[in-house]
Amino acid sequence: MYPDWPEPGVDLEPLPRVDGPKLGPFDFKGPQRIEFLEYLGSGQHSHVFKVQILGTVYALKLFRFTYIYDWIGPGPRHTELDDIEAVSAFYQYSEPFSAECRAFGRLQESGHEELAIECFGYLLLDEEHERTLMSRFSDLDLEFSGTWSEPGIEERSRYPGESGKDPPIRGIVKEFGQENTVLRVKDAKKALRDIIQLQQLGIVNIDPEQRQIINGKFADFSIAITTPHYMMNPEMNIFLTPEWRSAVEYEAFGHSLRDYLEFDNMIVGWNCELKWTGNKKHKPLSVFAFPNGKGLQIKYDLRKSPDRERAFSYVDPRTYDWRAPRPGKTLSSKPPRWYYEGSDQHLRNLKRCTDFVPGIEWKYRAGLICPDKGSHWFEGIIESV
Incomplete structure (x- = not known):
């Protein structure tokens, strides 16, 4: 499932091993x-380091x-941890390293690397560098099994490769930079524009x-x-039955919508922070995807808006032609x-949510990833399946 230790003299292949975008x-x-x-910090899925390579x-x-x-x-009800075929199928799409490889791979194949921080490819950390890493930051007691909130689970040793060893630590090399500690109007407008264009490339x-x-x-993009x-x-x-196709479309729409809802939540959070800290150096922002950051709870002028009862997102990411990508194709600032x-x-x-919560769990069956019949826990999503 995981990339195994490379053979000497053999070039690494682009990942992940599934149809669609890949990262070299x-x-x-x-x-x-x-x-x-330098150790820069950690998140739920990774540790980040400042490194020097080739100067x-x-x-x-x-x-x-x-x-x-x-x-x-x-x-969890239908995916057994010892079912390697099923877990491997999910790995190619949903595991954080694979997810990030696919997103950066899409940016590269489409010629739109400018929409994200620059990515220079993935690596498999060799044993010598792993020992160096652990020695250099021994005071941090770095853990690579489990997550930030639940470390120590022996996931690395659960799925050894053909070599019989635990798989190598996987990494992605990116441009070094600084976090935006201040949000300005131009920053917010750019971020919203980038979301719209990323979604046009099929990334949500x-x-x-x-x-x-x-x-x-x-x-x-993990x-x-x-x-x-x-x-x-x-x-x-x-x-997929017609009912399930409808359910999957609903969740696809929700994932698209969610990026704009979370953008608005980011702006609201920034404004609240300014208020709580009494920071008068920076101004509150009014750049929202939806009016006042309240999602689709929009009060329309009934005389002017025939779409007042319709839910919308700014992009349908499914329309990207992943089978025939066109590098450098111009992206619209106002797509349909x-x-x-x-x-x-x-x-x-959709009309009352300020954050979309997915309701489908998935299982592997007959070579395909399918919705789990019992996964819709919120009432009324599917009347019968």
Whole structure:
């Protein structure tokens, strides 16, 4: 499932091993040589380091081996941890390292790397550098199994490779930069514009938060969903009934909508912080995806708006032609809106939410990833399946 230790003299392949975008390996121009300069911090899925490679300073994100049920999608009732085929299928789409490879791979294949912090490829940390890393930061007691909130789970040793050893630590090499500690009007407008354009490239679940804007660009795609994806493209699954296709479309719409809701929550959070701290140096922002940051609870002028009862998101990410990407294709600043045409119950859910919560859990069956029949816990999503 995980990338295994590479054979000497054999080039690394682009990852992940599934249809759709892939990220190539970092070019060391010879043997792997990394100088670890500084520990920058950790998140739920990774540790980040300031490093120097070939005389250039980079940010190196090293991923944890996280518990499968921490990934977006797999349902605990139908995905056994010892079912390697099933877990491997989910790994290619939903595991944080794979998710980030797919998102950066899409940016590269489309020629729109400018929409995120620059990415230079992935690496598999060799044993010598792993020992150096652990020695250099021994005071931190670094843990690569489990998550930030639940460390120590032996996920790394759960799925050894053909070598019989625990798999190598996986990382992605990125441009080194600084977090945006201040949000200005121009920063907010750019971030919203970037979300709209990222979604046009079939990338959603961008997780827009101030902490992940580095050098004015989004930098973290470890929970991103990039087309083609079982959560976004129901045509990938021949077993879906019309009811389930409707449910999958509802969740695909929700993931698109969620990026704008979370953007607005970021702006509201910034404004609240200014108020709580009494900071008068910076001004509150009024740049929202939806009026006043209140989602689809919009009061329309009934004489002017025939769409007053319709739920919409700003982009339908499913329209990206992933089979024939066109590098450098111009992205629209105002693409066609995606109007949701589903059930009245779905519409009511969308109109009152300020954050979308997915309701489908997924299972693996007959070579495909399918919705779990019992996963819709909120009332009225599906009348019968």
